Amino acid sequence: MSNSAPPAAGWIHEFSTRSSLDTVEVGRQLTRLLKPPQLLILRGDLGTGKTTLVKGIAQALDAAEADEVTSPTFTLIHEYDGTQDGKAVKLFHLDVYRLEGERQLETLGLDELLTPDALVLVEWGEKFKSIRKKATGEIAISSEGGDTRKITVTLKE
Ligand SMILES: Nc1ncnc2c1ncn2[C@@H]1O[C@H](COP(=O)(O)OP(=O)(O)OP(=O)(O)O)[C@@H](O)[C@H]1O
Ligand SMILES: [Mg+2]
Numbered sequence: 731m732s733n734s735a736p737p738a739a740g741w742i743h744e745f746s747t748r749s750s751l752d753t754v755e756v757g758r759q760l761t762r763l764l765k766p767p768q769l770l771i772l773r774g775d776l777g778t779g780k781t782t783l784v785k786g787i788a789q790a791l792d793a794a795e796a797d798e799v800t801s802p803t804f805t806l807i808h809e810y811d812g813t814q815d816g817k818a819v820k821l822f823h824l825d826v827y828r829l830e831g832e833r834q835l836e837t838l839g840l841d842e843l844l845t846p847d848a849l850v851l852v853e854w855g856e857k858f859k860s861i862r863k864k865a866t867g868e869i870a871i872s873s874e875g876g877d878t879r880k881i882t883v884t885l886k887e
Contacts, residue, residue: 740867743883746874753779753871753879754796757786760869760883766819767848768885769840769864771855774871779879780853783871784823787851788812793821801825802853806838818847825853832860840864 734743743763747753764770764787772780785796791812802808802825810821822843829835835858843850844864855861856868867885874880 740884740886743885745881745883747779747879747881749877750779750782753782753881754786754789756881757783758790759786760881761787761790761814763883763885764849766814767844767846767850768866769844769850769861770852771861771865771868772851772853772871773856773868775873778871778873779881780869780871781823781825783869783881784851787849788821788823791819791821791849793819799823803827820845820848822848822850823853824851824855826857826861827854829857832858835860 734741743760745756745760747756774780781799781801785799788794788799788810789796791814793810793812802823806824806826808823812819812821824838826835840861852861855865867883870882872880
């Protein structure tokens with residue numbers, strides 16, 4: 731299920747899924763909405779499906795197979811090379827859950843990642859003011875009971 735609306739703040743797209751496979755598929759579908767450069771916060775409670783969604787995005791970009799996309803919990807950042815509309819795309823998948831304070835965040839060099847061909851997806855990015863300021867949008871995932879998830883993509887333009 732999906733629907734779209736243009737609110738005052740940007741574009742909102744909503745999806746609903748009932749399994750992790752479903753969420754991978756929604757990740758594949760919504761990739762067309764994500765034109766580089768983008769820095770998106772992936773927001774949602776522990777274990778709601780943020781990493782699962784990135785599996786679908788990586789697949790859609792021919793950047794990696796779903797099982798090759800794992801959580802960057804300890805490595806902090808995973809990088810994949812993909813393509814979209816015949817153009818090269820760099821996909822960066824970050825998880826800043828374990829980072830504490832802007833000083834630690836600076837060591838990641840987020841600014842350098844956001845090149846014109848980059849799609850930067852940051853799990854737990856809302857924790858940091860500097861990331862909230864730089865973000866071009868967010869993908870929020872919430873559990874609606876059982877395996878049901880609501881996925882809301884908000885893009886500033
Ligand atoms: N509809 C659904 N979409 C996505 N995952 C689902 C769904 N229903 C159940 N799950 C399960 O929820 C878990 C989601 O795990 P995932 O690693 O993607 O979450 P996460 O949001 O990245 O968590 P973390 O904040 O710990 O990184 C998986 O175990 C998956 O099987
Ligand atoms: Mg995760």
